[in-house]
Amino acid sequence: xSEPYDGLAAPPPMPRPDDPAAVxxxxxxxxxxxxxxxxxxxxxxxxxxVHFPIRGGLLDTLTGRAKGVVRAVDGIDLTxxxxxxxxxxxxxxxxKTTTGRVVVKLTKQTGGRxxxxxxxxxxxxxxxxxxxxxxxxxLIFQDPYETLNPKHTIGEFVxxxxxxxxxxxxHERLERAxxxxxxxxxxxAADYAARYPHELSGGQRQRVVIAGALVMDPELVVxxxxxxxxxxxxxxxxxxxxxxxxxERGLTYLFITHDLSIAWVLADRIxxxxxxxxxxxxxxxxxxxxxxxxYTQALVSVSPxxxxxxxxxxxxxxxxVGETPDAAHVPSGCRFHPRCPLxxxxxxxxxxxxxxxxxxxxxxxxxxxxxxxxxxxxxxxEAAGGSEVAAADIGVxxxxxx
Amino acid sequence: xxxAAEIRGRRQWPLPKQANPAAPLLEVEDLSVRFAMRQGxxxxxxxxxxxxxxxxxxxxxxESGCGKTTTALSLVRLLPANGRIRGGSVRLFGIxxxxxxxxxxxxxxxxxxxxxxxxxxxxxxxxxxxxxQIAEPIEVRLGQSRDASHKRARELLDLVGxxKQRSAAYPHELSGGMRQRAMxxxxxxxDPAIVIGDEPTTALDVMVQAQILQLLxxxxxxxGLSLILITHDLSVIAETCDRVMIMYAGKVAEEGPVTRLFTAPRHPYTRKLLSSxxxxxxxxxxxxxxxxxxxxxxxxxxxxxxxxxxxFAMDVxxxxxxxxxxxxxxxxxxxxxxxxPDTAPLVVASGPTAPLTVGRRADGAHExxxxxxxxxxxxxxxxxxxxxxxxxxxxxxxxxxxxxxx
Numbered sequence: 099x100s101e102p103y104d105g106l107a108a109p110p111p112m113p114r115p116d117d118p119a120a121v122x123x124x125x126x127x128x129x130x131x132x133x134x135x136x137x138x139x140x141x142x143x144x145x146x147x148v149h150f151p152i153r154g155g156l157l158d159t160l161t162g163r164a165k166g167v168v169r170a171v172d173g174i175d176l177t178x179x180x181x182x183x184x185x186x187x188x189x190x191x192x193x194k195t196t197t198g199r200v201v202v203k204l205t206k207q208t209g210g211r212x213x214x215x216x217x218x219x220x221x222x223x224x225x226x227x228x229x230x231x232x233x234x235x236x237l238i239f240q241d242p243y244e245t246l247n248p249k250h251t252i253g254e255f256v257x258x259x260x261x262x263x264x265x266x267x268x269h270e271r272l273e274r275a276x277x278x279x280x281x282x283x284x285x286x287a288a289d290y291a292a293r294y295p296h297e298l299s300g301g302q303r304q305r306v307v308i309a310g311a312l313v314m315d316p317e318l319v320v321x322x323x324x325x326x327x328x329x330x331x332x333x334x335x336x337x338x339x340x341x342x343x344x345x346e347r348g349l350t351y352l353f354i355t356h357d358l359s360i361a362w363v364l365a366d367r368i369x370x371x372x373x374x375x376x377x378x379x380x381x382x383x384x385x386x387x388x389x390x391x392x393y394t395q396a397l398v399s400v401s402p403x404x405x406x407x408x409x410x411x412x413x414x415x416x417x418x419v420g421e422t423p424d425a426a427h428v429p430s431g432c433r434f435h436p437r438c439p440l441x442x443x444x445x446x447x448x449x450x451x452x453x454x455x456x457x458x459x460x461x462x463x464x465x466x467x468x469x470x471x472x473x474x475x476x477x478x479x480e481a482a483g484g485s486e487v488a489a490a491d492i493g494v495x496x497x498x499x500x
Numbered sequence: 501x502x503x504a505a506e507i508r509g510r511r512q513w514p515l516p517k518q519a520n521p522a523a524p525l526l527e528v529e530d531l532s533v534r535f536a537m538r539q540g541x542x543x544x545x546x547x548x549x550x551x552x553x554x555x556x557x558x559x560x561x562x563e564s565g566c567g568k569t570t571t572a573l574s575l576v577r578l579l580p581a582n583g584r585i586r587g588g589s590v591r592l593f594g595i596x597x598x599x600x601x602x603x604x605x606x607x608x609x610x611x612x613x614x615x616x617x618x619x620x621x622x623x624x625x626x627x628x629x630x631x632x633q634i635a636e637p638i639e640v641r642l643g644q645s646r647d648a649s650h651k652r653a654r655e656l657l658d659l660v661g662x663x664k665q666r667s668a669a670y671p672h673e674l675s676g677g678m679r680q681r682a683m684x685x686x687x688x689x690x691d692p693a694i695v696i697g698d699e700p701t702t703a704l705d706v707m708v709q710a711q712i713l714q715l716l717x718x719x720x721x722x723x724g725l726s727l728i729l730i731t732h733d734l735s736v737i738a739e740t741c742d743r744v745m746i747m748y749a750g751k752v753a754e755e756g757p758v759t760r761l762f763t764a765p766r767h768p769y770t771r772k773l774l775s776s777x778x779x780x781x782x783x784x785x786x787x788x789x790x791x792x793x794x795x796x797x798x799x800x801x802x803x804x805x806x807x808x809x810x811x812f813a814m815d816v817x818x819x820x821x822x823x824x825x826x827x828x829x830x831x832x833x834x835x836x837x838x839x840x841p842d843t844a845p846l847v848v849a850s851g852p853t854a855p856l857t858v859g860r861r862a863d864g865a866h867e868x869x870x871x872x873x874x875x876x877x878x879x880x881x882x883x884x885x886x887x888x889x890x891x892x893x894x895x896x897x898x899x900x901x902x903x904x905x906x
Contacts, residue, residue, distance in 0.1 A: 189705040190676075299793055300564075329563040329732060331790035334776045338789055356705060359778035363787055386780060400710035402735030404777040406758045417710045421675050 137179040140215055140318055140350050145173050147209035148196050152426060168425045170196040172374035183351040185361030188371035191422050198320045198354045202237040203228055229263055236311035240323035242303035246295040253291030256309050274313055282309035283339055301332030322354045337364055358401050362386050370394045373433045374425055380459030390461035392440045395473050504554035507724035512691045515593055523594030525726055526552040531588035533574050540798045544570045546750040557727040559737030562747035565794055568730045572696045576609045610637050614687040618699040623683055624671040630682045631667025637689045656685040660715060677708035696728045713740050734777055738762050746770050749794050749805035756831030766833045769806045812837060
């Protein structure tokens with residue numbers, strides 16, 4: 099410590115700031131607060147399907163005949179336990195947002211069942227019956243700039259759900275709004291309540307949106323890319339806030355994101371979606387560290403990291419060729435097979451179900467049928483579907499994980 | 501690594517007449533840009549200096565409002581109407597572009613410095629076929645015939661991985677990744693010396709982003725492209741660039757080789773920024789929080805602009821603007837925690853010690869770890885980047901010995 103600074107290496111240990119409380123706690127995956135395995139199930143999706151019809155020209159519109167369907171969500175099963183954070187990860191067009199919208203009842207499913215707290219809410223429609231539901235399930239949108247009405251003060255925005263739901267007297271509403279703003283980290287709440295959205299920064303706006311969700315005291319929060327518009331430093335604060343809220347209020351999150359690394363920091367479990375199907379689901383650590391589906395493996399391998407790659411490290415990235423097909427033309431068999439570097443004959447014909455590979459980790463891949471299989475690293479960067487390559491590689495790498 | 505002479509020898513078009521062939525590709529010195537606002541003048545860029553060598557990729561990173569885009573736009577003066585360069589120089593091949601008139605500058609735009617913008621849908625003309633859009637600068641700026649320029653456009657599309665037939669497509673017929681490729685083809689149309697990418701992959705999916713970054717890497721290798729990559733995403737820079745410049749509130753906080761800066765950050769802001777990024781490839785599920793918000797640039801704090809948010813701020817930080825200090829490993833830092841070259845006696849070379857190796861601990865702190873060898877970059881001839889007289893081999897020791905133990 100007393101050694102003089104030599105100017106070459108990184109700096110010596112820096113003096114601690116005077117006030118340790120001034121340093122905010124880092125966002126860390128809270129091992130101290132993991133969900134008990136026997137926590138009750140809060141949300142359950144059974145074979146959920148959302149198909150949007152494509153209508154063609156005028157004649158089709160008049161006859162109401164659909165030209166085809168976009169299979170946005172194509173049969174997914176999912177459960178979230180109370181107090182859990184489940185991250186739904188996928189690229190654009192994977193159906194993750196549609197799934198979230200079905201859960202908050204903004205989009206009607208075309209098949210399957212949604213169960214919340216043991217009650218089937220699939221056919222719960224109409225304002226009156228939804229009112230109670232929406233007290234318990236709240237949505238946070240991606241863009242805080244568009245969520246907030248520029249002509250309403252922050253206080254009005256936060257109180258609005260209470261007014262709509264006819265909760266409490268005027269005074270009680272005000273009190274609850276203040277408490278929600280305070281819980282969302284906007285302090286002093288009274289000061290913020292009188293302001294307009296344009297007076298706030300992006301991070302503060304997103305806090306307001308969170309306060310607006312909190313004011314209803316929900317059990318389940320569906321957060322659709324809540325931090326992807328924000329700068330890193332603000333992003334971390336919000337993730338911190340979301341974790342704190344879970345600890346304090348026992349909130350449950352369905353966290354929708356395209357960013358696997360955010361999911362990894364925040365979530366207990368991760369579900370990876372591709373073209374309307376769940377390709378892999380399981381505890382975050384297992385999905386990221388030992389992916390059992392080639393798609394997840396490729397996604398993990400291309401997720402950039404802030405450490406400069408060491409020599410040769412880049413070779414281990416699997417960059418898939420082409421793009422996600424559109425959901426109106428879902429490929430036969432496994433929907434990922436045209437881009438899968440490990441695809442073989444069966445993949446083009448049969449669609450793999452989710453195979454359990456242990457510890458609640460499931461993968462929809464024929465390679466996982468026989469149990470956990472360490473996927474070979476596909477070194478060919480321009481990995482295209484090729485059954486010979488795959489077969490050879492698997493021969494080398496076939497080893498069941500312990 | 502190709503040399504500057506080789507890269508310049510490969511140019512299709514001669515250097516500008518006033519160019520000094522021995523001058524570095526791009527040297528920006530003490531650049532200041534202000535925006536006139538009703539509420540006062542905003543110092544968006546305040547005394548920024550950097551240099552780009554032939555074939556090099558420089559990443560400029562920072563949060564929104566730090567001046568990274570403004571810095572890049574002011575190189576070819578594409579600033580909004582209320583923006584003005586208030587001082588400094590931008591020397592391309594030794595030619596100062598700042599005093600040039602709009603007309604004179606036109607020769608450098610696109611032909612020497614071209615740009616790839618973030619939203620390809622907004623940057624491309626929706627009612628013109630992509631092939632025509634790529635051919636246009638070749639025809640207009642280089643005076644090529646219509647046939648020749650269209651032929652070149654098809655070659656360029658092929659180069660960036662778009663089938664030639666798609667040159668007749670309109671932008672809306674292409675996917676996001678394809679549009680971004682078309683943008684890159686357009687930027688390459690006149691064989692420019694420098695391509696500036698302003699958040700070129702931000703709106704794209706991670707797999708498409710990987711494809712585009714791979715393309716940029718290939719183009720750098722094949723064409724000896726010199727690249728300035730502007731992004732808020734440090735991980736993109738870590739994967740593509742040779743050097744990185746971290747900006748904060750219109751000033752350079754730290755600049756240096758990616759291998760050094762990302763593994764051994766010196767500036768507290770760089771440290772915070774790096775540890776607030778999740779890293780899926782490391783056992784780190786901890787993100788740091790940077791308290792507070794960037795300062796209002798209409799009247800920035802008197803001393804270091806990061807001082808109000810810095811957990812190591814001292815009295816001097818709140819009063820005196822920290823000078824930039826260069827280190828022998830090619831990093832320069834503007835922070836009072838570091839002795840200036842004037843306090844060089846502090847920089848005593850101690851005896852031979854363990855080689856400097858760094859790694860990251862699970863909690864994001866830095867510690868000595870085997871595996872990542874550190875190669876100090878030798879200062880380029882003619883412009884020492886290190887402290888005068890300091891030998892890069894001297895006085896190295898494992899990072900943060902005391903820290904990792906505590």
